[in-house]
Amino acid sequence: MKRLKITNDHGWTPRTLRKQERKIKDASLRVRVTAVRLVMEGHLGKDVAKMVNLCRQSVAIYVARFNQGGLDHLLDRRLPPGRVPFLTEEQQQEIRQLVLTTTPVDAGWGIASSWNTRILQSYIQQTYGVSMSREGIRKLLHRLCLSWTRPTYKLVKGDAKRQAAFQKELEFIKKTNYRECHAVLCGWDTCSRLSSAVYDMGRSRKSKTSAKLRPP
Numbered sequence: 001m002k003r004l005k006i007t008n009d010h011g012w013t014p015r016t017l018r019k020q021e022r023k024i025k026d027a028s029l030r031v032r033v034t035a036v037r038l039v040m041e042g043h044l045g046k047d048v049a050k051m052v053n054l055c056r057q058s059v060a061i062y063v064a065r066f067n068q069g070g071l072d073h074l075l076d077r078r079l080p081p082g083r084v085p086f087l088t089e090e091q092q093q094e095i096r097q098l099v100l101t102t103t104p105v106d107a108g109w110g111i112a113s114s115w116n117t118r119i120l121q122s123y124i125q126q127t128y129g130v131s132m133s134r135e136g137i138r139k140l141l142h143r144l145c146l147s148w149t150r151p152t153y154k155l156v157k158g159d160a161k162r163q164a165a166f167q168k169e170l171e172f173i174k175k176t177n178y179r180e181c182h183a184v185l186c187g188w189d190t191c192s193r194l195s196s197a198v199y200d201m202g203r204s205r206k207s208k209t210s211a212k213l214r215p216p
Contacts, residue, residue, distance in 0.1 A: 004045040004063045006036070010070035015039050020071065027102050029075050030092045035059045036066045036074060053100055058093040087140070091128055095120070096144045 007164045012020075017037040024030040049056040056198050059130050087095070088092040092150070104112040112119060117134035124130050124137070132140070178201070 004039050004048075004060055006040045006063065007067045008070075009040065012040075012071060017071075027106070028097050029077070030054075031097055032062045032074050032103075033071070035062045039063050041183070054093055054097060054098075058090060061090050077177060087128060087130055087132075091130075092140065092144060095124070095140070096146065098123075099141070138152075 014037050017040065021030050021033050021037070022032065030056065033050050035052050035054065035058075038047065038051060045052070045056045045059050045063075048054075048059050052059070062074060065076075072152055077101060079197045098107065099115050099120075107123070109119060109123055117137045120137050121132060121134055124132055140151075
């Protein structure tokens with residue numbers, strides 16, 4: 001595989017690119033500049049991809065755009081006239097980066113704390129002019145190695161011994177009285193502030209809470 005190189009710096013240096021990164025509020029655009037800067041500093045494309053959480057192909061696209069037209073061309077997000085029938089590879093990676101590094105609040109897209117297919121459907125339509133079904137978005141996320149999962153609580157002020165005792169008692173209740181336990185868990189789920197969100201496959205985000213887990 002051919003090594004990625006900056007063949008035309010257009011007057012930019014790693015130092016000036018780093019300064020530019022700090023000025024860019026849009027996470028999906030900022031990561032483009034970061035990727036180019038890291039390549040300019042001599043990092044391999046595959047290593048840059050890991051550092052910025054993108055695939056190597058996306059890094060190669062950003063480097064090629066920068067070599068061709070500099071920073072302006074790299075950050076150009078203008079859409080072609082008319083509706084495009086699907087998302088390009090670059091746009092798909094932008095969606096992946098968006099989901100993994102921001103929330104709808106960060107992106108100015110409502111007040112939700114995590115992305116879902118309904119919010120992404122609206123975002124994709126408004127940003128790229130592409131109309132996708134929610135099922136199509138779900139399949140897209142799966143292809144991008146993202147999956148729906150529920151975050152778990154991390155009790156930062158809990159008593160470890162009492163938590164362990166409560167966990168054992170809860171397991172006993174599950175085995176001896178399924179219906180009662182199911183009702184309790186459903187009530188917890190209804191009141192919980194955590195909702196299903198999109199994360200890397202095999203990973204689950206832990207949300208810290210000061211609540212103490214106490215036995216009944």
